[in-house]
Amino acid sequence: MHGLSIQLSVDMKVMLIIGDGMADRPIKELGGLTPLEAAGAWNMDRLASMGVSGLFNALGPGVAPGSDVACLAILGYDPYKVYAGRGGFEAAGAGINMDDEDLAFRCNFATVNEDMIIIDERAGRIGEEAVKLAESLQNLQLRGCGDVEVVFRHTLGHKGAMVLKGCGLSPNVATPPPKAYGRADSFKPLDRTTETRKTVEVLREFLTATYNILKDHPINRARIVKGLPPANIVIPWGLGLKPKLSPMLDMFGTRGACVAAVSLIKGVCKLAGMSIIDVPGATGDLNTNIFAKAEAALKALENHEIVLVHVEAPDEASHDGDIHGKIKSIQKIDSMVRIILENISLDDVCVALMADHATSTRLRMHTADPAPISIASSELIPDGVSSYSERAAYRGGFGRLTGKDVMPILLNITGKSARFGA
Amino acid sequence: MHGLSIQLSVDMKVMLIIGDGMADRPIKELGGLTPLEAAGAWNMDRLASMGVSGLFNALGPGVAPGSDVACLAILGYDPYKVYAGRGGFEAAGAGINMDDEDLAFRCNFATVNEDMIIIDERAGRIGEEAVKLAESLQNLQLRGCGDVEVVFRHTLGHKGAMVLKGCGLSPNVATPPPKAYGRADSFKPLDRTTETRKTVEVLREFLTATYNILKDHPINRARIVKGLPPANIVIPWGLGLKPKLSPMLDMFGTRGACVAAVSLIKGVCKLAGMSIIDVPGATGDLNTNIFAKAEAALKALENHEIVLVHVEAPDEASHDGDIHGKIKSIQKIDSMVRIILENISLDDVCVALMADHATSTRLRMHTADPAPISIASSELIPDGVSSYSERAAYRGGFGRLTGKDVMPILLNITGKSARFGA
Numbered sequence: 001m002h003g004l005s006i007q008l009s010v011d012m013k014v015m016l017i018i019g020d021g022m023a024d025r026p027i028k029e030l031g032g033l034t035p036l037e038a039a040g041a042w043n044m045d046r047l048a049s050m051g052v053s054g055l056f057n058a059l060g061p062g063v064a065p066g067s068d069v070a071c072l073a074i075l076g077y078d079p080y081k082v083y084a085g086r087g088g089f090e091a092a093g094a095g096i097n098m099d100d101e102d103l104a105f106r107c108n109f110a111t112v113n114e115d116m117i118i119i120d121e122r123a124g125r126i127g128e129e130a131v132k133l134a135e136s137l138q139n140l141q142l143r144g145c146g147d148v149e150v151v152f153r154h155t156l157g158h159k160g161a162m163v164l165k166g167c168g169l170s171p172n173v174a175t176p177p178p179k180a181y182g183r184a185d186s187f188k189p190l191d192r193t194t195e196t197r198k199t200v201e202v203l204r205e206f207l208t209a210t211y212n213i214l215k216d217h218p219i220n221r222a223r224i225v226k227g228l229p230p231a232n233i234v235i236p237w238g239l240g241l242k243p244k245l246s247p248m249l250d251m252f253g254t255r256g257a258c259v260a261a262v263s264l265i266k267g268v269c270k271l272a273g274m275s276i277i278d279v280p281g282a283t284g285d286l287n288t289n290i291f292a293k294a295e296a297a298l299k300a301l302e303n304h305e306i307v308l309v310h311v312e313a314p315d316e317a318s319h320d321g322d323i324h325g326k327i328k329s330i331q332k333i334d335s336m337v338r339i340i341l342e343n344i345s346l347d348d349v350c351v352a353l354m355a356d357h358a359t360s361t362r363l364r365m366h367t368a369d370p371a372p373i374s375i376a377s378s379e380l381i382p383d384g385v386s387s388y389s390e391r392a393a394y395r396g397g398f399g400r401l402t403g404k405d406v407m408p409i410l411l412n413i414t415g416k417s418a419r420f421g422a
Numbered sequence: 423m424h425g426l427s428i429q430l431s432v433d434m435k436v437m438l439i440i441g442d443g444m445a446d447r448p449i450k451e452l453g454g455l456t457p458l459e460a461a462g463a464w465n466m467d468r469l470a471s472m473g474v475s476g477l478f479n480a481l482g483p484g485v486a487p488g489s490d491v492a493c494l495a496i497l498g499y500d501p502y503k504v505y506a507g508r509g510g511f512e513a514a515g516a517g518i519n520m521d522d523e524d525l526a527f528r529c530n531f532a533t534v535n536e537d538m539i540i541i542d543e544r545a546g547r548i549g550e551e552a553v554k555l556a557e558s559l560q561n562l563q564l565r566g567c568g569d570v571e572v573v574f575r576h577t578l579g580h581k582g583a584m585v586l587k588g589c590g591l592s593p594n595v596a597t598p599p600p601k602a603y604g605r606a607d608s609f610k611p612l613d614r615t616t617e618t619r620k621t622v623e624v625l626r627e628f629l630t631a632t633y634n635i636l637k638d639h640p641i642n643r644a645r646i647v648k649g650l651p652p653a654n655i656v657i658p659w660g661l662g663l664k665p666k667l668s669p670m671l672d673m674f675g676t677r678g679a680c681v682a683a684v685s686l687i688k689g690v691c692k693l694a695g696m697s698i699i700d701v702p703g704a705t706g707d708l709n710t711n712i713f714a715k716a717e718a719a720l721k722a723l724e725n726h727e728i729v730l731v732h733v734e735a736p737d738e739a740s741h742d743g744d745i746h747g748k749i750k751s752i753q754k755i756d757s758m759v760r761i762i763l764e765n766i767s768l769d770d771v772c773v774a775l776m777a778d779h780a781t782s783t784r785l786r787m788h789t790a791d792p793a794p795i796s797i798a799s800s801e802l803i804p805d806g807v808s809s810y811s812e813r814a815a816y817r818g819g820f821g822r823l824t825g826k827d828v829m830p831i832l833l834n835i836t837g838k839s840a841r842f843g844a
Contacts (some may be wrong), residue, residue, distance in 0.1 A: 062830015066843025
């Protein structure tokens, strides 16, 4: 070797920041800007201007992914192969162990009237009161279903997870998300087997049991007095089987950590073999403690090669049609980006910022619009894109990416790319 | 919910304008511009500047598609799975019903000499005179082929479709497109079975029968007097079986309508379950009544979610090596775009403009060059591309698209994207 010689670097690490549903469509009320453009998120812009941008569709153009599916795709899994319903990831995130024959569900604390019609599918987005309500649901015995064990856990706000353990259950039951003014017991058998019939019965019995326990619970009596909707039922939905993922360490030789509030993402990451870092004050909504999450993520970098920080708030605001809430949540994530950029060097840490998918605030649903991704590292040649937005990313150096591209790109930047050939 | 909240929209509809073979290569005679660039089609440019552009290859880079295959791909089908020859689509477009064992053909009225050598494969692009000639071919009886029924229909200009109905026929016959100075009876058996031999005989007998009827037809005598090539034979080519497509309504929950002159495209759309709107004055050539087609398409939007308007003229001009004809046909499509943009709102209708493939005016054939596509809708973030052309689309926000992307992208814009995951 002669001339200018360069030292081999230590291994670079990855900080991957995911703003759930952060991408959007142009909004008339914002003069045709998207919430990302209107947020004035200049730390995000700084990140983009130091790095390379692109547009991301977890599953390719035209397919709107759920957040679980998008997270699986980002972590390098093929969702079409490994996804077996939402419930399994929720259960894993809630810390419930599953056996192969178990059925898992996401659950909502909700408000029903006496005819089991849903009045509020989130019981007024009930907060920490749900913890106490959940305590009253431990060791639930279902009438006439003695051989089925029920494990219920509250996770966050109005959310919970439930696993049915027992023989003779069937996954062939449609369990749609609860919707206001629909029926709480809208489970539909998808075949005529005894197992499927039994599973529907068990689910109905679960509804009845939670209603009987919750309807006169002191917390609900107090809520009614305050004019708040009582959380008088727990509705299971999103049936899933136990997911089977190869651990990230086996796939990429990489140890990962996850900082997330919502159990769905915690579940995906846990099943991917990542460490789950619980952060007090991470609430999944606009009040989430961004600073605590940033700090936890930075600390996790010490003994993990990749740290995923997930912020749920932009998606929640989008589903509520709340433009200003979405903009505020983006500004909070911008602060998180600032803290992270202030505390690392791009020589040592590759920082990626992305939305897992777009959520249209106008349509109040996930869309298949591409979401911007920007990755900054001293190992990357900046592409001249100077802001982090859907529009700016049209000109990004990555072009269009799908789920299967993200991990390989990150691994390559950090000097761990797969190799093929001599 | 608080702050600025947004209303759910009504379902957006789709107007999809396809200029057949409209894309091209740089042409020396145009100073290196393409016909699209030389046409000064500023309504197309306006559409592009309000929307997002990209480059489209129906089957991916490097494969030149036929218009039938490109249309199938655009409508969301995998041509490699569903395509079984051109004839079946021509027959469907001509309104001939097929059974599974039938064979279908595209037909050309052509001019042959006494040795069955083709002098003009389109009989001087004969026009409506072909209608009368076709009348003389009804209830055609083939000598020695009594068990085979022949259904022949004239479609447009020199074009027709024919279906052979009967037992013991075989699709294993090569039926190449007729070419000047080739033989009319250039059918080639692809195996040695009795069925294949019989099919070749039936086709030869069809040639002879049409020649015998047409050669002294008064219309042809008159054409000869006028110095025009007589349409003295009908040459079947493009053998196809009955195509089997899942209806668009089942695939996407979408009702479609098709406004097209040529039976090939009508056939593809009809078999896709779309309504076929017949427009008087739609001729498939430069004289086609663009205004009538635009009006019919706008009307069809009232009770269909997606309306496909197809204009054949640019492809015809390209195959004739007629640069100025191609430019004129593009200018007519530009007028159509103007009428459409004047009569819809991009809040309610997503307007897509594309070429199904490139046709090189110089090579007089379809090429695999990517064709520009621009889609405008108030739900899309404009990508800064300000003209509709092959060159401008290099910078388009969609990047490179293939057939499988188009319907998912259109459905997503209109709020009907497929969803996978929670």
